[in-house]
Amino acid sequence: MPLFANLYNFAHWLTQDAASAEDLVQETYMKALRGFSSFKQGTNFRAWMYKILRNTFLTTLAGLRASVSLDSDDQTVEPAIPETPESALLARVEQETIQNALEELPVKFREIILLCDLEEMSYQEIAETLGIPMGTVMSRLSRARKAMRELLVAKLARASR
Amino acid sequence: MSCDLWRDKLDAYVDSACSPDEVAALEAHLQGCSSCAAEALSRLQMKRMTKAAAARYAPSREFRLRIEKSIEAKRRPLWAFARFPEFAFLAIALVFLAVGSTLWIRHSAREQALAELVDLHVATLASANPVDVISTDRHTVKPWFQGKLPFTFNLPELQNSPFKLLGGRVMYFEHAPGAQLLFQIRSHQLSVFIFQDRAGTGSLSAGVTAERELAFSVETWSDGELRYVVVSDANRADVHELGELMRAAK
Numbered sequence: 001m002p003l004f005a006n007l008y009n010f011a012h013w014l015t016q017d018a019a020s021a022e023d024l025v026q027e028t029y030m031k032a033l034r035g036f037s038s039f040k041q042g043t044n045f046r047a048w049m050y051k052i053l054r055n056t057f058l059t060t061l062a063g064l065r066a067s068v069s070l071d072s073d074d075q076t077v078e079p080a081i082p083e084t085p086e087s088a089l090l091a092r093v094e095q096e097t098i099q100n101a102l103e104e105l106p107v108k109f110r111e112i113i114l115l116c117d118l119e120e121m122s123y124q125e126i127a128e129t130l131g132i133p134m135g136t137v138m139s140r141l142s143r144a145r146k147a148m149r150e151l152l153v154a155k156l157a158r159a160s161r
Numbered sequence: 162m163s164c165d166l167w168r169d170k171l172d173a174y175v176d177s178a179c180s181p182d183e184v185a186a187l188e189a190h191l192q193g194c195s196s197c198a199a200e201a202l203s204r205l206q207m208k209r210m211t212k213a214a215a216a217r218y219a220p221s222r223e224f225r226l227r228i229e230k231s232i233e234a235k236r237r238p239l240w241a242f243a244r245f246p247e248f249a250f251l252a253i254a255l256v257f258l259a260v261g262s263t264l265w266i267r268h269s270a271r272e273q274a275l276a277e278l279v280d281l282h283v284a285t286l287a288s289a290n291p292v293d294v295i296s297t298d299r300h301t302v303k304p305w306f307q308g309k310l311p312f313t314f315n316l317p318e319l320q321n322s323p324f325k326l327l328g329g330r331v332m333y334f335e336h337a338p339g340a341q342l343l344f345q346i347r348s349h350q351l352s353v354f355i356f357q358d359r360a361g362t363g364s365l366s367a368g369v370t371a372e373r374e375l376a377f378s379v380e381t382w383s384d385g386e387l388r389y390v391v392v393s394d395a396n397r398a399d400v401h402e403l404g405e406l407m408r409a410a411k
Contacts, residue, residue: 001229012218015167022224029228090203098214116176116209118215123178142172149207 001029003049006119010050012116014057014066015109024060028053046122047128054111054129057120066107097159102152109144116141162190167197175205224374238320272333279377281391282352285341292328292343302329302342310338312354313389317410324403335359344403345368349395351403358388369403371397380404 003123007028012021031052032039057063061096102110115121115129123137167190172178174187193200256267285291294305299316306313319326327343332354339356371380378400381390389407391400 001225001232006224006275008220008224011216013215022220023222025220026228026231029232033232046407076274083345090207094208095210098210099217102211102215112214113211117211120212123173123176125222138173141176142169145204145207146358148211 001121003046007049007053010111010114011053011057013102013110014054014143015060016103018087020060024053024057027056031056044125044128046119047125050115050119050121051131058146062106090149090152090156093156097152097155101148101155104151105144105147109147110141112141113144113148114135164194164197164326167194168200171204172199186300199371234341243383252403275372275379275381276333277389278315278352278354279333279392280378281341281354282377283354286329286344286350291330292341295328297326299319299326299330302326306331306340310340312355312357314340314387315410316342317406319344319406322402322406324351324406331392332356345390348397349393349399351393351400352402353407354388354390354392356388358383358386371401382408384408 004025008021008025011024011028012018015021028049032049039045047145058067064140065069069096102113105113112126112130115126118121124133126137126141127134132140166378170179170183170187173185179187190197190200245356261308265282272329275344292348293300296302299318303316306329315324323346325345327350329340329342332339332341334354337356337359339354342353342355344351371378377392377394378397379392379402380397381388382404383389390405391404391407393400393403
């Protein structure tokens with residue numbers, strides 16, 4: 001089964017629950033099979049599958065809650081974070097802290113970081129998956145990473161106190 | 162170009178989304194700017210750490226099997242035979258084979274049962290003492306079986322018929338006791354076997370059937386839980402007539 005383990009991991013991150021992730025993946029495959037005739041050769045299969053999964057997630061209660069803040073204020077590109085001693089702090093961050101920070105991120109930030117950093121999708125693929133323009137991908141990714149760093153720094157600061 | 166503008170490009174740089182020209186220009190800047198270089202390294206490390214940390218959840222084997230099964234089921238519905246005619250032919254052939262074997266087994270079991278009863282009839286006639294109760298009176302013959310059989314049966318009134326009751330004996334068929342009654346019509350003798358209709362005799366059909374077995378006429382039927390079989394070298398009409406009399410006996 002193509003992408004099975006990756007889709008499950010992504011679904012689990014979105015739903016934050018194993019049973020819901022299984023339901024989501026199952027529904028994704030069923031929808032993909034039903035709609036396979038609509039899949040156009042030459043388009044990105046991976047982006048198509050992730051898009052089905054994400055759209056299915058957005059129809060769930062958790063997804064509906066997440067979608068409220070999904071497309072707001074993507075228009076402005078945040079200024080890059082200034083150089084701080086944070087980069088030295090972040091070098092010592094542990095895997096579990098990153099996982100906790102990812103869990104706490106809003107879904108729209110979490111999903112774009114997962115698609116980019118874990119799945120290593122191109123901006124074009126991410127744009128197809130999320131159904132947003134390339135420019136929005138870049139600005140949202142920048143803001144997501146900034147939010148992630150801030151969360152991590154706060155966690156590390158709490159831990160060091 | 163200020164460092165802020167270079168740093169706007171760092172995400173695209175670590176995500177390998179810059180054009181070759183942009184990469185060359187940015188790397189030239191990083192060579193001479195330690196703070197931008199440190200920032201680029203930090204982002205690259207964060208990306209790698211996120212990748213490692215995010216690969217967190219693995220589907221269970223059971224779930225994988227469940228999905229594979231449901232996908233298989235979706236891909237191959239029952240009408241898939243239409244797409245694979247050879248499977249349809251195979252399935253039909255298997256059904257015919259199964260039905261054919263069942264019928265053949267039933268047929269051969271029936272043949273065997275009837276052949277055994279014909280043998281019993283012949284053996285009885287060859288015996289010096291063919292019957293254990295010698296009587297032409299049904300009111301003598303029927304009570305004789307009391308205590309010898311786990312069932313009872315009725316014998317017909319033969320006064321105005323061409324048949325004559327000669328007597329009866331206990332016989333065993335398929336490991337169970339039954340009654341064998343001997344009748345005579347002209348110079349022919351007829352055996353009427355009565356036994357409990359059980360699983361072993363299920364091969365004999367429920368309705369009245371008449372047939373020839375090694376030139377003997379055979380007629381069989383079941384009445385309630387009892388199985389009746391008439392065997393004789395008399396003609397089929399005679400056998401049938403005795404069968405009618407037995408069936409009418411009250």
